[in-house]
Amino acid sequence: MRDYKDFLAEVLIEPEALQKRVAELGALISHDYRDSDALVLICILRGGVLFLSDLIRHITVPHAVEFMAVSSYGSGKRESTGQVRITLDLNMNIHDKDVILVEDIIDSGRTLASVLDLLSARKPRSLCVCTLLDKSERREVYVPLRYVGFTIPNKFVFGYGLDLDELYRNLPFVGVVDEDRYREG
Secondary structure, three states: OOOHHHOEEEEEEOHHHHHHHHHHHHHHHHHHOOOOOOEEEEEEEOOOHHHHHHHHOOOOOOOEEEEEEEEEEOOOOOOEEEEEEEEEOOOOOOOOOEEEEEEEEEOOOHHHHHHHHHHHOOOOOEEEEEEEEEOHHHOOOOOOOOEEEEEOOOOOEEEOOEOEOOEOOOOOOEEEEOHHHHHHO
């Protein structure tokens, strides 16, 4: 197995900045939902797990946690196919609940738009998105983002929940892949 340092071009977001922003997002959500009696955070697996686990430590209002898994990427995992498959659906009924969809990164918006349509059909009281990373210059479909950790440039990133060939999710920072060195290996 290769060491990530062999193809790390730069650290885009340092661990301290990540943790500070996650705490700020948790405080915002706690404030905005202080009167909610039915807050549900839905994490899109697998990339959002690390973000979610840190985020909920900073949310001071009662909330439930649910998980979904969706697939829209081909074998290269760099480009969405545009076809979304739900591979793990919710166990909870979200009718009349305040729902926050927690994502690791928003790229084209196509996958997220499909998931939002699916969840909207289940008639939640409210539905919004909290994403750690927004790659807005790649957006092809409008998606409303209520909570954004960082807006990032169009770079191939990994770490802090985002994988590179299913590896390196555990890194405490968001790094940029040097694609030339990565392909060489």
